Amino acid sequence: MNHLTGIYLFSLTAAILSGVAAGITGTFVVTRRLAVMSGGLAHAVLGGIGLAVFLSFDPMWGAFAAALLFVLVLVFAKNRMKEREDTVIASLWSLGMALGILFLSLTPGYTVDLISYLFGNILIVTPGNLWALGILDLILTGAVLLFRRHILYVSFDEEYAAMRGLPVNLMAFLFLAVIAVAIVLLTRIVGLVLVIALLALPASAANLFSKRLSSMMILAAFFAVFFNIIGLTLAFALNLPSGATIIIVASAGYGAARWIKGLMKKRKSPGITSSGAR
Amino acid sequence: MKKSVVESRGVWFAYEEEYILEEITLSLEENDFAALVGPNGGGKTTFVKLLTGLLSPAKGDLSVFGISPQKAGPRIGYVPQFSGFDPDFPITVLDVTLQGIFHKNLLGPSWKKEYLKKAEEIMEKLEIVSLGKKRFSDLSGGQKQRTLLARALISSPELLILDEPTSSVDISVEEDIYDLLKEMNKQMTILLVTHDMAFVSSYVNKVICLNRRSACHRLDEVADDSEGFSPYGHKVTQIRHQCGL
Ligand SMILES: Nc1ncnc2c1ncn2[C@@H]1O[C@H](COP(=O)(O)OP(=O)(O)OP(=O)(O)O)[C@@H](O)[C@H]1O
Ligand SMILES: [Mg+2]
Numbered sequence: 001m002n003h004l005t006g007i008y009l010f011s012l013t014a015a016i017l018s019g020v021a022a023g024i025t026g027t028f029v030v031t032r033r034l035a036v037m038s039g040g041l042a043h044a045v046l047g048g049i050g051l052a053v054f055l056s057f058d059p060m061w062g063a064f065a066a067a068l069l070f071v072l073v074l075v076f077a078k079n080r081m082k083e084r085e086d087t088v089i090a091s092l093w094s095l096g097m098a099l100g101i102l103f104l105s106l107t108p109g110y111t112v113d114l115i116s117y118l119f120g121n122i123l124i125v126t127p128g129n130l131w132a133l134g135i136l137d138l139i140l141t142g143a144v145l146l147f148r149r150h151i152l153y154v155s156f157d158e159e160y161a162a163m164r165g166l167p168v169n170l171m172a173f174l175f176l177a178v179i180a181v182a183i184v185l186l187t188r189i190v191g192l193v194l195v196i197a198l199l200a201l202p203a204s205a206a207n208l209f210s211k212r213l214s215s216m217m218i219l220a221a222f223f224a225v226f227f228n229i230i231g232l233t234l235a236f237a238l239n240l241p242s243g244a245t246i247i248i249v250a251s252a253g254y255g256a257a258r259w260i261k262g263l264m265k266k267r268k269s270p271g272i273t274s275s276g277a278r
Numbered sequence: 279m280k281k282s283v284v285e286s287r288g289v290w291f292a293y294e295e296e297y298i299l300e301e302i303t304l305s306l307e308e309n310d311f312a313a314l315v316g317p318n319g320g321g322k323t324t325f326v327k328l329l330t331g332l333l334s335p336a337k338g339d340l341s342v343f344g345i346s347p348q349k350a351g352p353r354i355g356y357v358p359q360f361s362g363f364d365p366d367f368p369i370t371v372l373d374v375t376l377q378g379i380f381h382k383n384l385l386g387p388s389w390k391k392e393y394l395k396k397a398e399e400i401m402e403k404l405e406i407v408s409l410g411k412k413r414f415s416d417l418s419g420g421q422k423q424r425t426l427l428a429r430a431l432i433s434s435p436e437l438l439i440l441d442e443p444t445s446s447v448d449i450s451v452e453e454d455i456y457d458l459l460k461e462m463n464k465q466m467t468i469l470l471v472t473h474d475m476a477f478v479s480s481y482v483n484k485v486i487c488l489n490r491r492s493a494c495h496r497l498d499e500v501a502d503d504s505e506g507f508s509p510y511g512h513k514v515t516q517i518r519h520q521c522g523l
């Protein structure tokens with residue numbers, strides 16, 4: 001096996017593992033309308049990465065710490081101080097990036113790192129990252145199977161779930177925490193600028209064809225894995241940046257899904273004009 | 279004496295600084311069918327959210343079945359005025375209906391048979407059985423409201439709270455729904471938020487007016503010296519008058 005094939009197979013594993021996580025957490029992001037929050041979080045994580053690099057820690061830990069801090073500050077500012085959520089997100093988003101750029105610029109050789117953090121680089125994925133993704137996939141799948149009614153009903157109607165005695169605030173926080181962890185791990189593959197598309201596009205495409213939350217998750221995971229594999233293969237074959245290629249494929253995939261949905265609708269209600277114009 | 283279901287004594291509530299509800303004192307007894315009326319912004323929905331435990335009073339005592347509304351939650355059925363949920367959420371009509379009793383069947387691979395049977399019974403009564411497998415977001419406004427009513431009724435609640443449940447149902451269905459509620463009223467207390475006093479007056483036995491402060495009237499106690507012509511019409515006008523509607 002030559003060197004390039006080795007890298008390709010390694011990347012392919014990363015693509016599959018991250019697709020599963022992206023499909024499940026992406027479904028949370030889309031149904032709970034957290035796309036803007038997730039985008040903000042992904043960017044703000046750069047602050048933690050910068051600080052960790054500056055202090056020569058593993059940047060992964062910096063990223064996790066920043067993501068957790070983001071969630072805590074957001075929940076606190078929204079619930080306790082009654083701040084507007086979008087304002088808090090926008091501020092944390094910029095502040096995180098500013099801190100990240102500051103710390104990275106204080107570290108020698110920062111340009112290389114900055115680009116790969118922003119746009120992803122499958123070559124910086126470590127075996128440790130793969131293990132982490134695999135464990136996240138297992139935990140997500142297990143939790144979704146075990147708590148599927150909790151998840152369904154808290155997502156659909158939080159008020160009614162609260163009336164029936166579910167701990168909705170705790171669950172809302174857990175949703176955010178899971179999304180934060182997934183984002184940090186996924187930024188390795190597609191970068192923090194692009195990660196939100198990997199969460200939102202497959203899940204939105206899946207929502208077009210699903211009657212149930214469970215089928216939306218399965219389909220979203222399938223789409224995400226599919227987009228990842230196609231994107232990665234194209235990137236290898238044509239020597240393109242992997243993160244960007246994956247996102248372009250995902251966008252095209254979403255467009256195709258919309259188009260197919262449109263065709264299906266037309267076939268279902270044939271000729272409104274022909275039967276109406278009698 | 280009949281058992282008390284809702285007991286509100288001097289309840290105050292504010293979202294921000296300004297009080298929306300002041301000194302609300304009222305009670306509902308077993309098998310009451312009460313109408314809650316009042317002008318827009320009078321605090322009806324807010325009071326309903328206090329009863330369902332979604333909000334808590336700033337001052338005063340509020341109990342449902344003699345316990346706190348939060349604890350009483352599972353025994354209440356509720357049809358909200360505005361559904362806060364995502365119009366694009368992937369869920370079937372059957373699964374929405376089952377949300378009324380999902381707390382009894384949280385874990386486990388599939389729904390217990392008895393709950394599925396209950397769902398079918400109630401969906402049949404509301405004529406939505408054939409929609410069971412449809413996606414909720416694909417329904418018409420009236421079909422959605424009937425589904426939400428099914429969700430509220432499936433648990434055979436002891437207290438049923440409806441916040442303007444028939445605002446997008448056509449008139450013939452509206453009458454059917456009220457007849458169904460009248461029948462259900464034998465087993466449960468009902469609190470109905472409505473603007474259509476003239477229509478519901480033949481169904482209810484109590485009218486509560488809410489405009490920041492509350493006033494409670496029993497329909498049969500309203501003074502009517504002009505016995506003989508349009509028994510309810512007159513009372514309704516009088517209640518409207520007393521409520522400042
Ligand atoms: N979440 C909220 N935050 C702040 N103020 C609120 C909130 N919800 C309602 N209000 C205010 O509380 C007051 C009462 O509102 P509520 O919805 O209880 O009235 P309502 O009687 O149900 O009116 P309608 O007949 O229009 O349904 C209104 O002045 C409204 O502006
Ligand atoms: Mg209201």
